[in-house]
Amino acid sequence: MEIVAARVASFHYTLTDDDGTVIDKSAEGNPLPYFHGGGNIVPGLEQALEGRKAGDTLKVDVKPEEGYGLRNDSLVQAVPRQAFQGIDTIEPGMQFQAQGGAGPMLVTVVEVGETEVKIDGNHPLAGKTLHFAIEIVDVRDATEAEKEVGQVVQQAA
Incomplete structure (x- = not known):
């Protein structure tokens, strides 16, 4: 069965950067399931998986434009330390949820x-x-519930 829209594919993955450093990978023995065509994974990877089948292995290089986008310098800004009231220690690398023009966003x-x-x-x-x-x-074919919401619906154990 091929990966096409409205099917659920499960895959193991290892994600590395240009230096070969592992950034992320699927949990041992637990492949990542996703609803194909739902925009639930980066576009470049979803496009590369189109038409593939169980048992296929592949390497995919996804350019920034088809991944998480190009960096936008206007998203880097200085805010008053007072904006972090109630937080005693603030260190580089910490992440917080902030309210942006398009709704909540994660900032580092x-x-x-x-x-x-x-x-x-x-x-x-x-x-x-x-x-x-x-x-x-x-x-596999997506269930009706998955087709309705456009993502994998986990079954209760």
Whole structure:
């Protein structure tokens, strides 16, 4: 069975950066299921999986434009330290949910000063080429519930 729209595919993956450093991978023995055509994984990877079958292995390089996008310098800004009231320790690398123009967004602290904190609203992988090693383990038709919501619906155990 091929991966096409409205099917659920499950795959093992290892994601590395340009230096070969592992950024993320599927949990041991637990492939990642996704609803194909639902926009639930980065577009470049979803396109590369189209038409593939269980048992296929492939390497996919996803450019920033088809991954988490290019970096947007306007998403890096300094905010008053007072905006972090109630938080005693603020360190680079910490992440917080902030309210952006399009709703909630995740920001990462990049620099902490006496009166200001520099935050970055870009996705941590924005501007990076993503290198995936993929092993497809299963392809099935989506259930009616999955088709309705456009994503995998986990069954209660």
